[in-house]
Amino acid sequence: MTTAVKNERLRKRFEKWDTNGDGQVDRADYLSEADRIVSAFGEDPSTPQARALKDAFAGMYDYLADKAGVGAAGSMSVDQFQEVVQAQLFAEGDAGFSRVVRPTISAIVGLCDVDGDGQINPEEFHKWLEAVGVDRSSAVESFRAIDTNGDGQLSVDELVQAVRDYHFGTLDVPLLG
Template identity: 30%
Template structure:
């Protein structure tokens, strides 16, 4: 069962993924997020990079989010989303590796525009602003907390650690809690 922190993280991510702010997530929200991301990085619609990101978003929808839909309307509300992430990602030991790691790898490859194997502050800010509608200030705060070794860039390992902490950790001090910017205050 998710603790208060984990519930807040899921509510925060839900709000970021609900692109049209209609209170539910559907396949269109995932398609729109993928399109914003590939456009922000300047990839053509039919490019290999674009197809890979869209395929990972489609996989995330088909294999993780759609099965959360308990009433069969092909839309996932916040309760279904939270319960589903707990069931598919947070609780099973392999949940992160099976469902989130491939998407994180696709994001990493897309963000690493210069191919140097590291995500720079600029690359991270571009991704956070386009894919998750994060402000520049929130993106910068997130980056600083995720850069565990303080070298000014994110390694693939740092990104995976942050993702796994966001989706699985009940620890309020885990740097990965900042993956999608600051969490809203408790309500």
């Protein structure tokens, strides 16, 4: 995948997470996105699952902001965001995605895993896509593409890999919205 395509996907992610539209992302933007997802799932914000998602989004922001040199109380421009994600996720591959993205994916799984098996079935996946604002029209096909072991369930590992694949251009399902 070309750098231009990666940067375009990151720019879209930045715009999605810049919830107040000020051209910067900060901790409050990440927490607003977490609140939006919690609300879309119809989850009470005080539940452990909702708090885990907020903590995961806050942790992701804090980590990236620290690496960008702006700190948790600072904000990042689109260029800073792209630079830090490039360095912390893309350059580090699986390790970077695991460190930065896995906690958020795990927390989203905690919200939509109604049957409590730690995995996402097709019905839960539809709910996930709806909650993060992704068109569900290709949900069946997307589910099959993400379900790399073909067991009819999506594990956290498969979902983290899907986020990575999206950013590297081999999958067109933006699981984080």
